[in-house]
Amino acid sequence: MKKTVVTVVGKDSVGIIAKVCTYLANNSVNILDISQTIVDGFFNMMMIVDVAKCSKDFETFGHELEQIGGEMNCIIKAQREDIFDSMHRL
């Protein structure tokens, strides 16, 4: 399992989650956890996904998500989970 954190930050609009999930499903990425909150009026969503079976390399995966974000006026980032784990877990 290769855990990756996908974050979506931006103005709330219809279909954000649907669009991201469709992309993930099309690329055989499994969603393990999903949560969302509003901070300072901005929509924040975080997904923990497993990219072990992803059909694309990490760079392309991250780049394409970024593009989907651009189309919906929000910022989508994909980061390996390790960076959060090492900072927040002993």
Add this chain to the structure above:
Amino acid sequence: MINIYEVLETNDMIEKENLDVRTITLGISLLNCIDSNLGSLNEKIYNRITTVAKELVPTGKAIEKEFGIPVVNKRISVTPIALIGASACKTPEDFVTIAQTLDKAAKATGVNFIGGYSALVSKGMTESDGLLVRSIPKALASTDFVCSSVNLASTKTGINMDAVKLMGEIVHDTAVETADRDSIGCAKLVVFCNAPDDNPFMAGAFHGVTEADEIINVGVSGPGVMRKALESVRGADFGTLCEKVKKTAFKITRVGQLVAREASKRLGIPFGIIDLSLAPTPAVGDSIADIFEEMGLQRAGAPGTTAALALLNDQVKKGGIMASSYVGGLSGAFIPVSEDQGMINAVEDGALTIEKLEAMTCVCSVGLDMIAIPGDTKPSAISGIIADEMAIGMINQKTTAARLIPAIGKGTGETVEFGGLLGHAPVMPVNQFECSSFINRGGRIPAPVHSFKN
């Protein structure tokens, strides 16, 4: 599992508070390149560096993408060149050809600095050390990425005052050689007391002879993150303040540790140390001076600044040491003037002087860093400032350094511009009283006694 608030905290640090990994520095031993023929020595050096460091920059970039954290600099440090060139170089000009080879290798590998154009002369100077030191002005003027350092003193050996005298002249000559570019050569030249063998930060990085063939050292940063974290403990007592600094330093260092481990694995090169320095940049908010202001000082340099820096430096170390088993290099808080907008403001407002900075270096992690002084400052006065700084390091058993920039053609109140990470610096006044009779004595200051501390 990680929750959304933790993810947001990390990403806020990266996006809003300038958290980054400041440098992945690849240390390369050049001992196996030694040759008595200058041509083949240069060829071996070039081949060794470009072979070992081939994947350094692409690896740094890949890590940056995957973890979503900027890895600002990828750099190389090599064995002190005074050792490597000892058998081939007969003149300072011979050494300059090695500097040019290092520069070429740096450009070929895509790194932005290469350190190790260095000599270790804390007790005495070999002929080769002397030739290298004399070649520094030309070497730095004819290269872009080469950084030079000279270790002039140590707690165990005392201060080599002959070398201190010589370096006053070399710093001055380097400024003159690069006068057309605001004396930028001096921004790439630093003198040390107790220089560490594994420092990943420029201009003082070199690959010590105590090190393995190749090693990955990582420098982390994050003054902006620290300042932001301290906002939440405004007005609280010192216990709370220290706890906050420590916890924040821990988080920052853990990221550095992750990047270091990953870079080491991908490059197949052992991991050396994390240098957990708070290294400011000219970006607004990425400043050590701003941390002092957040702690309650009106400006860096106000009474209380040395105490504030002492607690910051110590708590950063405490938090960092918990986060990584292998901590080394300089580790603490850097207080460069030109690279820190808050420090620049403090100088321009008249709050911060060289004398106060000198006092601060007793408790910071390095020393007088990136300080522009009037271009007409005498070499003996430069030596005097260096000697003071070396003495602080020697007596206090710590690393100290001096990176002074005589701004040729400029006086107090004017500004030198370097651009990029090096920033700009206001020219600071230097005490005008003479010290040449002291500096001209020659010889060594003996090592200090380690007992009877008071």
